[in-house]
Amino acid sequence: MASAPHPDPQLGGPFVRQDVWKLYLQGPDGQAVIDAYAKAVAVLKAGPPTGARSWLHQTQVHGMSPDPHDGLRNQCQHGSWYFLPWHRLYLGYFEAICRDIIRNRNDIPQKVKDTWALPYWDYDTATTNTLPPPFRDPIGPDGLANPLYEVQRKSGVNAGTAALAATETTAKGWFHQPLFTSKIPNTATFGGPTTGFSHLPGTIGTLEGTPHGTVHNFVGGKMGNFNTAASDAVFWLHHSNIDRLWEVWRSHTGQGRDPAKSVFTQKFAFLDPSGARREPESWEVLDTSAFGYVYADIGVPPSARTLKRERRRPVAGIGDAGGEDDARREEEVRRLEQVPPEAVAVNREPVRLASGTASVDIAVGPGAARDLTDRAASPTEPERLLLVLEHITLEGDNQPPTYAVYVGDTEDDDALVGNLPLFGVRESQEADAEHGLSYVFDITDVAAVLGERGAWDPGHLHLTFHPVVHDEQEALAAPEVVVRTVRLMVQ
C-alpha cells in the first residue's frame, strides 16, 4: 500500500500494541513504553497549531467547528461502517508520528525506540476498569506537568475511585453480531450501517455503542464531545482498544465477513509523519498489516466467555461449531442481509430520562399479534427481535450519564438490552446533522433467556432505563434526555 506508512524493515517484525495496564504492572520496562508515549504527547502539545506534529491539529481532525472545509479536519466518522476504518487510519498515522518523535529522542531506551507501539486500555475486567494510573496525576514521574493528565474528566475518574461497570464494557452486544454492516435500516450490525461520508451520528453499530460510547461517557469532560475528545491523551488508548476489538471480532464471529473491497472505497485524508497528505481507501485497513502492527491479545473477551453456549449463535472456537451449525449460521446471515426488520409495536409516550430510573411500556396490539402468528406459520420467515431507540434529544449543558436498558424492573444481566451512552447526542441535534442519534439492539437472546424462566411477555414489553452512576452529584445534575421512539421489530 503506497499511501500508508510501512513497517520498518530493519526491525524485522510487526509492532505489538500492548495492554497499558499490563505495561504499568510490569515494572520499569513496561512503564518505559508508557513514558515514551507521554514524551511524544508532550512534544505534540508544545508543537505548532497546525500540521502533523500539532496536538491541536490532531484534535481538530476528529472534530471542530466551524468546519474548515480542508478535507483533513472535522472528519471523524460515526454512525457508519466507516467508523472503524477511519479511526484505524487516524490512530495509525498518529502512532507513526509519535514513533517518529520517540525515535529521535535521547532519553528513551533503545529497545523502546525500536519496538514502541501505541498501547491500548482493555477495561473489560474488574481490575482494569479504572483510569490507568499514569493518566491520573497532574505531576508526572519526572516531577514535571504530566502530559497524560487531563483535569476535565468526570468526578472520580482521575482519583481512580470511579470504575466502569461491567455493563459498560461488556462484549455481549457486539461479539456475536454476524453482520459487519447492512444497507437495510434498523438492522443491528457490528460495524455500523452502510452509508456515505458520515461525520455526524445516526444509527450506530453495536461496538460503537458499547464500549466505545460508554467509555467516552465514563471519562467525560473533553472525552464527551466530538470536538475535544482527541485532546485527552487517553482517547488514543481507548480507540486503540476499540481497534483491537475489531480484530477480535474479525478473528472470531467476523471471520470472512469483511466488507467487499470493491465497495469499501471511501477515501479519507490524513497527514503522515512527514506532513504529506495521504488519502488511503477504507479497504486498505481492513486488517492491521498496512500500518505494520498487531495486538498482544485478540482472544475472546472475558465478558463473551461467560455467554451461555446454548445461545443460538455458536461461534467457532468457543461453541459446538460443527458443519451443520456453520451452514445454519451462513443461512441466517444470508437472510439477515436481505430481509428488512418490520415494526411490531411502538411506544405511545416519550421516555424522559434524568437522574432516576425511567420506564416505558409497549403493548403489542391484537392486530400485530395476529400478524406475528401468521408469520410464525410460514416456514420461511426468520426470527430476530430488535429494539430500536431513536429521535433522542437532550436539553441542558451537563453531560448525561450512560443509561442501561433492561427488560423488566431489575438490573439482571440476562435482561440487559444494552446501553445508551449518548456520546454524540448533542452533535446529532445540530442544524446540519442529517440524522438523529439512534440505537438498535438485538434482544433475541434476552427474549429467549427470559422466556425460559417464564418471564417474557411479548404482548406487553416493560423496559426500564437505569442511569449508570459513578458520582452521585453528577447523577443529580443529569440533563433531561427524551427518547421519543422505542420500537419493537421482528426480522
Added chain:
Amino acid sequence: MTVAAGRPPRPAAVRPAAHGLRVRGAAGHGRGVRAAGTEARRFLGRHPEWPVLLAAAAAWVALLGSWSPTSGAGASGPGPAAGHHALQGAGAGWSSAWLDPAAPATGWADGIHGFVPGAAADWGHWGLMVVAMMLPGLVPSVRHAAFASPRRRRHRTTATFVAAYLALWMVVGLGVTFVVGLLRPGVMAAAAVLVAASAWQLTPVVRRALARCHRSVPLGVEGRPADVAALRFGWFHARACVLTCAPFMVALTFAGHPLWLTLGIATVTCLQKLGTDAERWVHPVAVLGVLSAVVLVGTS
C-alpha cells in the same frame, strides 16, 4: 420481571429459544411459476418504495408524451401551453421577455370560464412535474416509513406520507399557477428566478433543509395515531423539500418546462436528497443553475 395479568396468547414468532429459534430454509418452496411468484413477492416486500417509483415513472411518461418538439418550447401541460409565453417574450420585445401580463392568454380572453380550466390544467401539470421529479428523492424516507410500520399497514402509511408531502407542493403549485396566469413571465424572468434559486442554494436555510431531508419523526404502528404521524412526517419532509427545490421548480415553470432543464433539475434535486454530506453539493448546484440561466436566455 413484570408479567401482565391475563396476557394474550404469546405470538409464536417471539417464542423463546427453549424451543429453538427455528432457522427455516430460505430455499424456494415451490418450483417454476410458484417459486418465481414467491421471489417476486419477497422482492417487492423488501422494496416497499415500488408504488412511489411506479407513480414517478408514470408521471414521466405523461410528461414526455405531452412534449411538443415542433413548437420549440418545453413540455406543454394539458391546458394552454405553459411555455408559449416564453417564445412570445423572445420575439415581442425586451419588456415582454420579463413579464407580459397584457398578453392575450386564452383564459383571460374568454373570462373566468376559460381561465379556470386553463389554470386547472396548469396546476395539474405542476402536480405531474412534482410526482415525476420529486418522488424519486423521497425513496429513503418512504422506506423508513414503510419499515417503521407493520406489514399490514405499510402501504397505508407510505400513501399517507406521500399524500401529505404532495399536498404542500400542490398548495405551492396553486400559487405559482396563479402568478404565471396573471403575470405571464418571459424568458428573462425565468432566467432571473433561476439565478436567484442558485444563490438561494448557498444559504444556511437550504443547508439545514437538506439535512432535514434525511431525518424522520416518530411514527405509530396502529390506528389514528399512526395516520396522524404519517401525515406529520409527510408535511415535515415537504417543508424541507419545498425550501430547497421550489425556487428551481418555479424557474422551470416560468421557462415553459424545456426538457433539458426539466431533466437537469430533476437529476440535481434527486442527487441532493439521495447523497450524503449535502453541503458539498451546494456550490456545484449553484454554478450549474447560473449556467442554465445563461443557456436559457441564449437559446430562447
